[in-house]
Amino acid sequence: MIKYNLRPYIEADLEFVYQAKKEAYKCYVEKFWGAWDEEKQRSFFTDFIKKVQSTLSIIEHEGTSIGLYHGDMMDKNTYEIGNIIVIPSYQGHGIGTDVLQKIIKNNSNLKMHLQVFKENPAINLYKRLGFVIVDETRTHCIMERK
Secondary structure, three states: OOOOOEOOOHHHHHHHHHHHHHHHHHHHHHHHHHOOOHHHHHHHHHHHHHHHHHEEEEEOOOOOEEEEEEEEEEEEEEEEEEEEEEEHOOOOHHHHHHHHHHHHHHOOEEEEEEEEEEEOOHHHHHHHOOEEEEEEOEEEEEEEEO
């Protein structure tokens, strides 16, 4: 596996995070809601960053940003995994799996919660690591691990 480290988000990461999220989620947005509206998505993203910047980490390899992770407590017993994104050129090296396994290990006494687009192949990774689908919306599977 490629060696990586996690570091806290800083304002200089703003455009990297936007582009990584766009690359990861654009196909799902277009499938469920139609064409990607750049202005609307930038507005959603601005709200997203304001909410999560204190819990957002950048995944780096040799000083290069290659992904992001954020998660936070939903309540005193439940940890929510918000996003784990690894840019395509670094996918398939076990980085996302390793990040997720470390999150699980560090929060083993908590129930874990996440939402994933129904067509996202990451569902298989989550299932392999003990998550089960507990609910669904039109667009997402809601998964938990106890």
